[in-house]
Amino acid sequence: MSNILVINGHQYYPFSEGKLNATLVDTAVTLLQNKGYKTHIVTMQENIDVEQQLALHQWADAIIFQSPINWMGVTWSFKKYMDEVYTAGMAGTLCQGDGRSASTPTEGYGSGGVLKGKKYMMSITLNAPKQAFNNTAEFFDGKSVDDLLFPMHMNFKFFNLTALPTFACFDVMKNEDIENDLALFTTHINKHF
Template structure:
């Protein structure tokens, strides 16, 4: 049985109550549960024990982060979670520091991670799909979704986790297409978390 740790990184605002992020997590939980995954969850906006969260990372084969895109990154509640949980796990449980040694202080920076699993990021964003990967779009200037999420990818890499393909639900406030988002999300979960894990 594969073990997946699902993190709800949503931060409540009156104009963004978190219903879509919650619904995507419920959908993922339902699909994975039917496919013999053991599941543990955390909501970063709520209360949690730092030591228990570290144990969830150690326990999991897959870490699944569901988050809105918030000011071109993750929410402040998830950033606080990183600062508290991953920092506490950095010296011994989740990583052995920054990977460098006294013998080679200029090499292997960032390669001290002790985790052996994979991670997947799933994002709800107000930006339309067309805003990315197009050098004619002035704001993002041709960068991809994963370019925008590079700090999060590097954080997971720091602890030794390997990436699965990122999921994006686009334009969720101005021009939502939620029914199609759920169809794409279900296909994404099956392809990335079930077929790849069992292949």
């Protein structure tokens, strides 16, 4: 692994300027570059060139997706990015269609991905406290962070990417502990890269 694409999925709002997500991106890039990795950052504020983004996905050995979770999912700007870039990638850059064939139209769905050997890592920020997950008495009914991120994991699986463990910063608006989050993030990056 030598090339890392870092996608910052943050969408600016007056109450959420994106400082934490930007800090996590900068921390990851600094740590990775110090280890000899080549990195490229994409933000949702850029004018997205679809062909360039497809080339970056092919260039990357791993993709780090950094984003807040808004209303139980990714930001609308990253959803737009997926709709434009990932749909264009279905013509062979990211996958060969959905993996099915005319001779077996009901079998093999999701097996057309062409990015085998490449990895991805989800890193998210949430307003929800850590205790809200994996606890049947709390809001998420015992579900994990990765259960919440299931659609995103399936998107990356569709391209045949392999998951690295997810990282999450919890309770970032009401009970933040940024210093500890950054220390844990540094450990996470150093462990998996």
